[in-house]
Amino acid sequence: MKPFTRLDGRAAPLHLANVDTDQIIPKQFLKTVEREGLAKGLFYDFRFDEQGQAKSDFVLNRPEYKGAAVLIAGDNFGCGSSREHAPWALMDFGITCVISSSFADIFKNNCLNNGLLPVVLKPEEVEALMDEAKGGNHVFTVDLESQTVTAPSGARFAFDIDPDRKDKLLKGLDAIGETLQHASAIDLFESKRALSEPWMEDA
């Protein structure tokens, strides 16, 4: 996993609540056996019409938001299907931070496991950032170390993040490696379990 420390970049505002992972990456792109190359399917039905032509009014298609690294979205972003293709697609497109007033739990975990930073702010702070993101010609700063988002006007908002998750993001650590440090505890758990719940062993 690539570490996330700080980013300076454009932010694209997406004024919609309850954006689900079907919208982030529609099903026809889930038939892949790879993690890469999903940018082409990101927000497909928002970005393209039935003939496959780019819709010029969708925020990520507008020239002023080209190369946006931050997405600012409405409440309950990433609800629905557990597909990890959603953060993979966002990252493949170049978005490494999403700001919202809330995220669906599974989506949030999937982001954290891929080095994409989900930032939760208060609804009025999200509104303020969306306002500042208008026009697109600007730089937002997201700093994980200090847990702050700084808008072009200089307005700065602090966000919370679990300290362990933060540490893993900063270092780009793989969770499996960490858990395997507890291998002997897992072994012990299993051998106790084999005695107390033996029926589970011959399933």
Place this chain on the structure above:
Amino acid sequence: MAGKTLYDKIWDAHAVAQDGGETVLYIDLHLIHEVTTPQAFAGLRAAGRQVRRPDRTLAVADHNVPTVGQELGVDAVEDEEARLQLQTLGRNVADNGIEYFQMGDPRNGIVHVVGPEQGRTQPGMTIVCGDSHTSTHGAFGALAQGIGTSEVEHVLATQTLRQAKSKNMRVTVDGQLGPGVTAKDMALAIIGEIGTAGGTGSVIEFAGEAVRALSMEGRMTLCNLTIEGGARAGLVAPDDKTFAYIMGRPSAPKGAAWDMALSHWKTFYTDADAVFDREVVLKAEDIAPTVTWGTSPEDVVAVTGKVPDPDSFATPDKRASAVRALDYMGLTAGQPITEAKIDVVFIGSCTNSRIEDLRAAAAVAQAAYLEGRLVAPHVRAMVVPGSGLVKYQAEEEGLDAILKAAGFEWREPGCSMCLGMNPDRLTPGQRCASTSNRNFEGRQGRGGRTHLMSPAMAAAAAIAGHIVDVRTFL
């Protein structure tokens, strides 16, 4: 000290180690399918890691499979990428010694139908699957959660999941559901009440007289939809109904092991003095047959009600979403929801494709048929059983004959039009009465318009040709 909730008890029984704010939680059962696993197995291989407990892992083919011609196996899959995904799963399970119910095997079906049907799902367990509707298995008093592909890889490698504990929430439904009102209506009414983010960060335990009165199938429907309320998982405490359902199934404990398991399972309930972080109480009598009008599962309305006015929503984002939803759905504010004319009916998905669901649909079909009514001529109605075994049972009971006589298509098992990854899809503008769980834009096919409802309501809509109150059929 306050007592423990059911969730607390399962959690404590599976905590292997603490790592900062996260607990390493042991996983008893890992269900896998073709769509969310290829990258996980690739990751394992790249890191030279093994599957720790193939015996606690079970694989099915469900998301991509066509609902005809399954006896041909993978060759029945026309889409090349889908076929490759299924072949990749076949290779991965063979390389790792994981049990796999392939396409065409009568035991195969939708992953959340298969687990309980095989007796793999048991009370007090921790269960995960790379699919959000894993919450279904909570009906047995198991902590069952959907996970992403990185987490699938983590579970394959370590048989554990790293997680911070969620909050405890309880939804109590007192009283008795009226005639024609089902677990699906209860679930939709609950989501309408709490909203799609209402359960975020929580595990919801369902309690109360109306929940206890539900069959296991009904409890599965209820827990299945917990995820649409944003919760991490849903739970119903196990009771005699639960134990009776499990007994005798292929993977259920037998003989002396059964007695031992039973006394263990009976320890999984919420203590009387346990405290919940949040409580919601509903009255069963207030719940009518419920349908969705918009593009989020919280967009619910009683079948006797009207399409809401976007101006009635509290926040600007919600208002904007409602305007967009009405436009997408081709509906007008204030219109009675029964005016919505239906083109397609889909009875299936892990929410409602079990035997009881098919019986409910067949009962409506039969009542109509006896009055000389069939599926409306402009409607395509399909019934997709949740597994091969459900299909056989339904055929033994003659349900397929009733449904076919009334004009329904009788298909082979799989996720099918729930998400339309296989060829079963809506075309733009088509309106569907669906027993599935998501009415998102494009979920059932680009431009498709989904109204979620119970199997009986969907069957009634097929006959009437528009959304209709099933109680007029009873």
